Amino acid sequence: MIQTRTVTLEIPVPEPATLERALWGLVAVGLAADVLTTQVGLEAGLVESNPTARAALAHGTLGFLAMKAGAVGVGLLCRPFLKREHRGIVPVCLALPWLAAAAVNCYMLAQVGVLA
Template sequence: MCSEGAFLCQHLPGDVTPGELERLLWVVVALALIADVVTTFVGLNLGLSESNPAARGAIEDHGLAGMLALKAFAVTVGLVCRPLLERPYRPIVPAGLAVPWLVAAALNTYMISAVV
């Protein structure tokens, strides 16, 4: 850890830069998004229900397109807010998108395994 003026700097393990970490996390966002959407629709086809009211409404009204629009909106909000952060802290944006979607995909997988 170092101090540059009023900001604290942290070096990541190894030679990973914040920019490289952010790029990696955007890949994780894409994979998490796909995992969440696929497991959601597999679960719905097995008779499970969507517990997120916003997603449930989007799916009921517009199906897969509604779900993808909801995800696209979330990614857009992240991309619009990203420049508001100092460069070293920008990886928090994709992490903030990926973590809930990974948790949702894991819960969906658990629920699917319970009914299969």
């Protein structure tokens, strides 16, 4: 008599990219763009107009990055309190102001001739 067995091989398949993941990617882009354009602007003689960011910049770039990390931290702490389908609002609320700030920074850099 021949016995048969079934062998199951489980292969982990990465979860497909979700809209929320893409939005968190946008947060990273917005953060990097804001930090970079702010640093370039400060080196070009421009001043930070946001008083909270100006206070953070008094402690150097690390102070500025700590302020940004704090904002991301607050967003991550609030995220679990939202329904799954509404959690994308957290990265949107972080990314939009940073992207807008980077756009304003680019405009100001163009005005002083840094961006040609």
